[in-house]
Amino acid sequence: MERDALLGLIRNRLANSVEVGALDIIVEIVDGTVRLSGEVDSRQQREAAAGAVHELAGVHSVINDLVVREMKRPDGHHQMIISAERGRR
Amino acid sequence: MIRVAAVGDLHFRESYRGGVRSAFRTVSREADLLLIAGDLTGIGRPEEAAVLRRELSIVSIPTVVVLGNHDYHSDCEEDIKSILRDGGIIVLDGDFHKLDIRGTSIGLAGTKGFCGGFGIRQITPFGEIGIKEFLGHVEEETEKLDRALAGLNTDIKLVILHYSPVIDTLAGESPELYPFLGCSMLSIPVDRHGTDLVVHGHAHHGVELGQTDGGVPVRNVAMQVLRRYYIVYDLVGTGG
């Protein structure tokens, strides 16, 4: 299979898989080896992405360089915005 | 002061069960309302929306959302809207909603928005029907936002979009993607009607801060940008 066709197939698979559903995973192919990189939301999503690609014909091996996004704490960081408060000016 | 919690792009999958519930455990104490700027689900399946609705039931402050492109992917957007609405979540799609918080009237106008590009590089509806239809969709979304904003005469006006109305918040994204991340047409009604804050998502690799030509603050609140499950904007009045 042509490299570009396979790339398209992989991106499509990653976007449509119930457990992946991501459009922003970086996909590279070198000699039939697929490398996935970028960030995902969870460990399950990371494994599911490699699994979904592995099943495709034309993929010999997958290098899973995806990392799980680290979230900062606290969740609710406050930032001030000066509002115009229409009608009160 | 009105405290607005905001996030976008939760991309909720059924396997995240429990994740959102714990992330939003204390938001109702920290803010007066919660805005979610689209891409609530992974691939737009009603099952994802149903689990998300249950998880969001932990939030006791008004929760106002718009849908994103991911929520349209399975052609079930109407089901998703009704599932969320059944859970008391306010879903805006070219409409507005008004609230009163400690005597201050708050107006929210929201729609998904769409692609089209920015400034002098905005795509022109010229040539093939495909291009005209593509631009037609963002024109329609812009009109929806305009009508929604026209219905508001509140002390504070907030706009929720999924796509970006400005280029500022896309810094860090690949330039090839810009025309698919938003459209400056969406900022026209924002500036025309006056708005205190616009939140949007969709640009996972962009930055948080931006503003329209008219000086309205724009915030890209995609979870992937914030690296938090939400941020809280304290809107401080200059008047009164």
Ligand SMILES: [Fe+2]
């Ligand atoms: Fe997204």
Ligand SMILES: [Fe+2]
């Ligand atoms: Fe999106």
